[in-house]
Amino acid sequence: MSVARRFAYTFMKEVGAPVAMRAGRAGKKKKARPLKPHFGPPLKCTSRLKEIMTRHYFLSRYAEGAKPVAWVTSGAPVEMLRPFDFYTVYPENHGALCGAQRMGPELCSVAEEKGYHQDLCSYARIDLGYFLSGKTPVGRLPKPDLLFASNNICQTVVYWYRVLAHHFKIPLILFDTPYNFQEINDRDVAYMVQQLEEMIPTLEAASGRPFEEHKFKDVIRMGKEAAHTWGQVLATMKAKPAPMTIFDAFVHMAPIVSLRGLPVALRYYQTLLSELEERVSKGIGAIKNEKKRLMWDNIAIWYKVRDFSNLFAEKGMNFVTATYTNAWSETIPHMHANQPLESMAKAYSLVILNNNLNHRLRLMEDLIKAYDVDGLVIHSAKSCKPYSVGQYDLKRLLLDRLSVPSVIVEADITDFRTFSEEQTRTRLEAFFEAMEG
Amino acid sequence: MTRTEYLMAQKQKDRRLLGVFPAQYPKEILWAMNAVPAEIWDPPMETSQASAHLQPYICSVVKAGLNLILEGKCHMLDGFLFPHTCDSIQNLASMVNDYLNIQKPCYFFYHPKAPYRASSRPYYIEQLKALITALEKAMGPMDPSRFKQSVEQGSALGALLEKIYEQRRSGALSATGADFYRVLRQGEYLHPDDYIPKLEAFSASAGKGDRSGPAVILSGVLPNPPEILVLLDTLGVRIVDDDLMNCSRRFLFHGKAVQDPFEALADAYFSLPPCTTKNSPIHKRIDTLMEKIEKTGARGVILYMVKFCEPELFDVPLLSEAVKRRGIPTLVLDVELNQGLTGQLSTRVEAFVEMIS
């Protein structure tokens, strides 16, 4: 790490970033917000969230050479990296951001020209497209010193990170989490704990810092607390009317994914929680006329978040829960600073996508009951096989067991070239009829 | 005798039959339990029933396998084994076990993923033991001496396959490409008592092959549609080696004397050629392919991709680039299983062969 770069990074963190954020705020104030007739007052916290994430990407440009940089998968136990002061970048979060800004096809095409097939996960194609072209709406991502992946969300991330490791010629640490086909047993936990222990020397070498247990335990506490608070944030949507929509949550989940284990994430969710609790106490709903409550399954369709948000709000339908947003609050709060590695192994291996489909069915039943859900929208995401394989049967089983109507939207998380407006409209119209009938 | 007739005959010998999905698993354990693995890679059937359960973007290996179950064509099987090969098979395993009410036991085999560390080997051995325990519940206790014998048999089989591959590399095998894979792939359901003699006869009957046509190496998942092999034979192409997921990438070429069967199986697993199903680093896959090209003087590489197969498709650009950098052309075939030979496909193959001839 160079001293000059460290200095530049610290300067930008202490001085440059606050100035840039202030300038951004001043610029924004001039723009008049369009009225949203079907929605309640917007969340005040949103501007704070934007600042946090903008600052994160802004500072990341200065991190290279100043701090060890790791590119990390969303399900990896990032708490292992925090004590070593890694600057962490989440290519999946970056992919979502590009998707929301409708840049998916452009970046995917760059990867496709190099031979990466259009059938591959579009987060991976966006990332490889960025790597090959340098195009991104965030300015620049820092070059990694280390890649940190876990196959607890999919095997895809490992195929993808192997490609990155090949190009960057840097170490790839894989946290291998046995799939919970029936149950995760002591042997599996011991294997995962041993892996966590084994990665410490590699992390020390890549960061040039020794492992300090007390720091690690603090991070665990912080990560656990932030995940727990995120769970409380989501739970406010049990109220009627719900104080936010799941489309808000898709955006507000960025810190729990990307900044987990850092104080900023915890502080942010504490603030958001207070705002939501206040809205609940005053009966302020996210949409004005909440007639039906819905659940979302799978990752967001990033380029359609706004359209869907408006469309459903117009119908008086609010998404109040999602398996996706729930993923960061389901198991991570079960980490313990007293048994950090063991509890971390369990928490990270039992996440929804590493868990059997019976678990998913039970979880969805529980969410449907807890949030008093009337209907379900299932996003069948071409990119994501672990999330999507089994959904057709889930739909059938939920209808049989709880008589919950549902609709399947065939789409993709970021690549809208395969999205059929026509097919989606027809399916949604039939769903709306069933819900309203 | 057809595959079904053979499997029926095994049943009559009081052997159990397990339907096994791709790709890598310890068959020796099944043999030791007096069970025959009947692997399910590419059953020749429509996938219409499976399409009611799986999205259009799921590979046809998974679809055809599920269709086989849904059409009730697995009635003679005593259960299923799902190795942890990829996301699609992982979820298929859970769908079959949790949602489809098929009334047959489902077993799951998790193998550790590279990069291997000290923890990987003991965990692999634990997984072997866990599989035995699970099978014992349905099939009764496994005889340790029989286990040792099975591992020895696996070792002998590995050595024999190695010899046959070497014969092919050196041109000492007259069999056509189509015949080679027809015989080899019988190992997907034959018991080793029957498979080993068959391979021995195949190896012994080998005459000098015709060395005039251009040599190619096959990579990818599996040689399906087989019509492509026939076309390559017709065009005089010699397939001199392969890096196929369902062939050389999972043959246990160990061949050492077996002391402890668990250790022997672990030795074999950890010395398998690099494969996406184990997340091997890409440079290792490239090195292996380059070595094969070096040894055989191959003039082209054909990558047999199954449509929507993420594990393989991720490696294609870097593998192709490395091979091309060496002046060797590649042909990537992105096919559905059992799709036959379309005009477009044959034109592409013919053009490729012309280029390397």
Ligand code: SF4
């Ligand atoms: S979208 Fe699905 S396949 Fe792609 S990285 Fe995320 S979990 Fe993996």
Ligand code: SF4
């Ligand atoms: S073809 Fe590929 S995606 Fe399909 S089962 Fe085999 S490894 Fe998995």
